[in-house]
Amino acid sequence: MEKNKIKETVLSVLQDITGTDLSNQMDVNLFDTALMDSMATVEMLLQLQEKLGIDVQISEFERSQWDTPNKIIDRVNGTLQ
Amino acid sequence: MIFFQPYENPFYFFILFIALLPIMISILHGKKIHIYESLISLFFLFLTFGGPSWKQGIALIIYTIYETCLTFGYLYYRKQKNNQLVFYFTIFLTILPLALVKIATAIHNQKLSLLGFLGISYLTFRVVQTVMETRDGVIKQLKLSQFLPFLLFFPTISSGPIDRYRRFIKDYEQIPKQDEYLEMIKKGIHYIFIGFLYKFILAYIFGTLLLPEVQAAALAQRHNFLGISWSLLGVMYVYSADLFFDFAGYSLFAVGTSYIMGVKTPMNFNRPWQSLNIKDFWNRWHMSLSFWFRDYVYMRLLFMFMKKKTFKSRITAANITYILNMLLMGFWHGLTWYYIVYGLFHGFAIVINDAWLRFKKQHPGKLPHNRATKYLAIFLTAHVVCFSFLIFSGFLDKLWFISK
Numbered sequence: 091m092e093k094n095k096i097k098e099t100v101l102s103v104l105q106d107i108t109g110t111d112l113s114n115q116m117d118v119n120l121f122d123t124a125l126m127d128s129m130a131t132v133e134m135l136l137q138l139q140e141k142l143g144i145d146v147q148i149s150e151f152e153r154s155q156w157d158t159p160n161k162i163i164d165r166v167n168g169t170l171q
Numbered sequence: 172m173i174f175f176q177p178y179e180n181p182f183y184f185f186i187l188f189i190a191l192l193p194i195m196i197s198i199l200h201g202k203k204i205h206i207y208e209s210l211i212s213l214f215f216l217f218l219t220f221g222g223p224s225w226k227q228g229i230a231l232i233i234y235t236i237y238e239t240c241l242t243f244g245y246l247y248y249r250k251q252k253n254n255q256l257v258f259y260f261t262i263f264l265t266i267l268p269l270a271l272v273k274i275a276t277a278i279h280n281q282k283l284s285l286l287g288f289l290g291i292s293y294l295t296f297r298v299v300q301t302v303m304e305t306r307d308g309v310i311k312q313l314k315l316s317q318f319l320p321f322l323l324f325f326p327t328i329s330s331g332p333i334d335r336y337r338r339f340i341k342d343y344e345q346i347p348k349q350d351e352y353l354e355m356i357k358k359g360i361h362y363i364f365i366g367f368l369y370k371f372i373l374a375y376i377f378g379t380l381l382l383p384e385v386q387a388a389a390l391a392q393r394h395n396f397l398g399i400s401w402s403l404l405g406v407m408y409v410y411s412a413d414l415f416f417d418f419a420g421y422s423l424f425a426v427g428t429s430y431i432m433g434v435k436t437p438m439n440f441n442r443p444w445q446s447l448n449i450k451d452f453w454n455r456w457h458m459s460l461s462f463w464f465r466d467y468v469y470m471r472l473l474f475m476f477m478k479k480k481t482f483k484s485r486i487t488a489a490n491i492t493y494i495l496n497m498l499l500m501g502f503w504h505g506l507t508w509y510y511i512v513y514g515l516f517h518g519f520a521i522v523i524n525d526a527w528l529r530f531k532k533q534h535p536g537k538l539p540h541n542r543a544t545k546y547l548a549i550f551l552t553a554h555v556v557c558f559s560f561l562i563f564s565g566f567l568d569k570l571w572f573i574s575k
């Protein structure tokens with residue numbers, strides 16, 4: 091899958107969950123700003139699984155590696171390769 | 172021979188310091204001598220579980236053999252197959268000793284049962300997460316020479332903080348650079364000294380000096396409606412302060428000692444009295460426990476509920492999971508009405524908190540947000556928390572149900 095498509099999908103998932111368009115704040119910390127919490131995390135992982143087919147175990151979910159839109163896109167790219 | 176509870180008195184710290192000296196010198200020379208560390212761990216375990224508590228020592232040995240067999244047995248199985256029922260049954264077996272101890276304790280009035288020993292619940296957390304991560308395929312290998320030091324790491328054995336297997340092993344095997352290690356020693360000693368202030372001065376003032384006084388005053392007014400009195404309010408504040416300083420002090424000792432041993436055990440407290448709401452509070456109070464429940468209970472349960480669409484609305488699913496999660500934490504504390512009510516209370520508090528946060532999100536800019544509302548939020552949160560600690564303390568049980 092091309093990178094632009096992945097970025098677009100991740101951003102639309104995040105917008106759906108947080109109610110905020112994050113395309114111009116790619117490095118905002120989603121947990122510190124309370125845009126996301128553990129419930130939102132579960133929703134995000136489920137939607138990413140549904141839309142991109144990536145399978146992330148909760149064990150592999152380390153908050154510090156998933157706390158900004160850019161990092162999430164990196165993780166998704168990493169998993170797909 | 173003298174025996175101690177961990178971090179009980181200055182003499183314990185004196186022995187601790189002597190025992191840690193060779194570790195400090197060897198790490199400064201770029202080496203970790205695991206055999207020496209293990210001997211020291213065993214020695215301190217002996218100081219706690221030998222002598223008058225020898226029965227607990229036997230229970231600890233049996234428990235360790237049992238859980239080690241289970242964990243390694245499950246890994247061996249998992250390399251070939253991955254049946255869900257086998258996983259559930261393994262988790263059931265790992266929790267079984269703890270559950271039996273909790274049930275026996277509830278029946279026999281707070282005395283440790285035959286199987287029990289100080290720290291059993293904290294060891295169980297470590298075993299359960301190791302099995303869960305093995306199931307997820309994140310832990311692919313276990314070595315006895317790493318698993319046992321993780322399970323029996325003496326600084327944290329009695330009451331945590333609860334470390335994670337992969338995180339611990341990384342620190343355990345890594346030798347910090349000299350300047351980095353000096354920084355860790357500095358931090359470790361700093362933590363231990365704040366711990367002295369918390370545990371031996373503040374917890375002493377609140378717990379040993381003040382608490383019996385206010386409790387007696389509150390009991391003298393038990394004929395009031397529900398025993399409500401100004402003294403009871405005093406019990407609430409004094410108990411909360413004692414609980415915090417006692418546990419935070421202990422945690423600082425445990426983290427400080429770990430740092431000196433070259434292991435960055437996670438912190439347990441992060442200014443909990445500045446929390447803006449209950450969810451924020453659980454990100455700051457007994458963090459290694461609440462994060463354990465978040466990662467190994469809440470998120471997994473919610474993931475399952477949402478994936479199977481057990482509940483129509485996602486919010487219902489999240490709310491039910493919050494309550495189950497906190498209820499389980501209540502049960503973990505012990506099988507008495509006040510621990511279970513404490514768990515439920517926090518479950519509902521989080522649900523209400525979440526609804527409020529959603530309401531705020533849906534009405535952006537319409538609610539006042541300034542310094543006054545911030546302090547009001549901190550004040551409210553602290554009081555909800557202190558009230559929950561009054562439930563947790565069991566004092567209400569004494570006040571209401573136990574006759575003079």
